[in-house]
Amino acid sequence: MNSEKILSEMDFLKVRPSSDGIVAFDCPADRIVEAALKLKREFECQSLTDLAAVDMGPDLAKCRFGVVYHLFSHTKKKYVRLVCMCESAESPHINSLTGVYKGADWLEREAYDLMGIVFDGHPRLARILMWDSYPWHPLRKDFPLAGKEAPLPDTFAGNEDATRVVPAPESGGPFHSPSSGTKFSCGREPRSMQVQTGESDNI
């Protein structure tokens, strides 16, 4: 894939430094559909292999969220990377690629679910990995690793019948260290504390 040739066709793209040999461009967020259509029709990029949403940090007022597209050409056997930064940090928007690549459907839903980027023009932008009523976007950098409590899905078994189901906590867990040091390692695991203090009645 020749970057000069692509650049001569689309002057709004800017070459992006690439450390892995993939031809990479920065693309203005409002022209991503145009760029993808052109790459698909004229440069034989038949597949959208990957779409990654990135959060560049909660302190940024502009260009906080970005979307990294990887297109693949089955005839030339080459990748192209397109990177778009969303203007607004509060309500990140970008045009959907679902009109160009069918595979964009779930990839964009995932980016919306986990990062909260809204894809305008997506036929059904619903959550995909988390349940529909989940309130947060967990991959954002200001979402704590320990998690936050959220209302359980409507279909939760404990809501429907009288069977006693005690849900597992949605925050805590063994993979984070508390900022203020606790003396014992079990202090990092809220579930173990429950067992010790006898709060939990499901054992």
Place this chain on the structure above:
Amino acid sequence: MEKEFTYPEPAGLGDNRIGEKMIVNLGPSHPATHGVLRLKIELDGDMVTRCDPIVGQLHRGQEKLAENMTYNQFVPFTDRLDYLAPMCNNIAFVQCVEKIAGIDVTERCKALRVICCELSRIASHLVGLAAYGMDAGGWTVFMYCYTQREKLMTLFEELTGARLTNSFARVGGMRRDIPESWLGNVNKFANQFLPALDEIDKLITRNRIFVDRTEGIGIITPEQAMQWGLTGPNLRGSGVATDLRKDCPYLGYDNYEFDVAIGARGDAYDRWLVRIEELRQSIRIIRQAIEKMPDGKINIDDHRIVPPEKDKVLRNMEDLINNFVVVTQGPAIPRGEAYFEADNPKGALGFYIMSMGGGVPYRVKIRAPSFITLSAMQEILPGHHMSDIPIILGSMDFVLGECDR
């Protein structure tokens, strides 16, 4: 906005003829879904008119966890993606990290990684074929496949110490060198595997019942496959000869001789044939790798990436410090971003890693081939009978641990 097509509407929403149709939930706990997949299917009589796969029951937030641990600490998590071929995932992940740092691993390491990848491919395809055969009603093929897989598990145990979650690759090399006589055991396995594979082949491939049930079912055209981003055997089953091992060679795959199997019609039967042929090609690659297994070190010599050997750590102050730094802070990876796709048994497993420097990634995006495969179901399943759904699902060979991450 310019569009090339529109999507099918999701099942059971906004249809005024809903009285004539029926909504059926397949799963989340159903043997034909190979995991916790739920399919919301709209039926007109016995005919599927719409299908809406609902995933996420196994979501563990692996991408979030990855941002909070060192690169080597994340390797065991990659085992839990496609848990039928864990070493392929380990190797794909460390290859991506090595791509950012520009690390070129030793030739011996590359050859060992190729053997590990291909053995894992065999292990994964055997489960895929076994489950596929069972979905079509054949129990015998399941036992035949699992007998062979058990032998592979013994080989993995000998090499890595674990049967299923191997966690064997490390950034810059492998966890340990090849044990004595292991390559001989792999060779023995390869020698007895080909006749066993012929048996599996003869058992099913010309079986009248199997052919009747799979031929012309679940046809995916090459255009559809590329549009949805399908990869691996599912893409090659549709006749697109894209094999990343050949086209974007990694691990020195360009030095091995092997053929890429492709299907002619893109139906469920073709995907069976492609997987059977891939098993034969994997054995071919393994034999070449054993033959030219180079001598030398398994890990690179950079102690900012790979900790020194244990006996040195116990004797030298400097090596002790290196060991401490690499283990606690992670390998020293420069700033940068990389995308790497490995041709795994389920399709192309991709990692996009953004590094801000240091031992912890800033962002890891996992491109799970099973996720992409399942997203195409909304277009492939409609128009088939309800009884064909287990066949099509079996022929696509996905794994939900990878889909939900």
